[in-house]
Amino acid sequence: MNNSMIDKLNFSKLGGLIPAIIQDANTRQVLMVGFMNREAVEKTLTERNVIFWSRTKQRLWQKGETSGNTLQVVSVGVDCDNDALLIKAIPQGPVCHIGTYTCFGEQSSQPGGTVFGQLEKIICSRQEQLPEQSYTAKLFHEGTPRIAQKVGEEAVEVVVAAMQNDAAALKVESADLLYHLIVLLREKGLSLNDVAEELRGRMER
Numbered sequence: 041m042n043n044s045m046i047d048k049l050n051f052s053k054l055g056g057l058i059p060a061i062i063q064d065a066n067t068r069q070v071l072m073v074g075f076m077n078r079e080a081v082e083k084t085l086t087e088r089n090v091i092f093w094s095r096t097k098q099r100l101w102q103k104g105e106t107s108g109n110t111l112q113v114v115s116v117g118v119d120c121d122n123d124a125l126l127i128k129a130i131p132q133g134p135v136c137h138i139g140t141y142t143c144f145g146e147q148s149s150q151p152g153g154t155v156f157g158q159l160e161k162i163i164c165s166r167q168e169q170l171p172e173q174s175y176t177a178k179l180f181h182e183g184t185p186r187i188a189q190k191v192g193e194e195a196v197e198v199v200v201a202a203m204q205n206d207a208a209a210l211k212v213e214s215a216d217l218l219y220h221l222i223v224l225l226r227e228k229g230l231s232l233n234d235v236a237e238e239l240r241g242r243m244e245r
Contacts, residue, residue, distance in 0.1 A: 046081055050123040057093060058123055062103075062135075065114040065128040065233060066157035071135045072143040074103070076125065088113045090129055109133030114233050115240070130233065160222055160232050167226055179223055187227050190220045 051058055057075040064071055074092040076084065080100055083091045087102075090111035094101045104110035111129040118125060136143040166176035179187050194217035201209035225231060 048122050053123050060125040063128050065130050187224045191224050194220050
């Protein structure tokens, strides 16, 4: 979304505000609903953290400004009437002020997200905790050269399986390649969302 798209938003129906539905970018759970004026939308896009207009305090407020449980923006969509937003975000902790994962009483993240999102969370956990006997932790211990080598090896295996018209092997080797690629991204401080943003940018060209 850019300034020209913001200009198309209809803030008049609710006296200068539009509702913003916040959705977990990985699990697709609806986390909360808030309201934004034009400035809140602009700051949300610029700072890549969700910022609302507080109808109670009559001021802008960033979600998590006191708790630290911010909402990192992944994408922003507009409905067909240009009077509501759907913001996909990554929560940095419980979203509700009473401590639940969502403002609708859900206590935890649901496993309904994509398998890639779930795998990335597991890999991230292994990177942080480095448990013994974990192959993923072993890769992180060995660092970028080893992880990059594994990505290269698995990529070759994918090519070989494809050239041999071995569909079963292609499926297995592709899974190995994707797993090691996610590990490499994590090692270099990147995520699947970063890759998704790059792809979204290309689709707009």
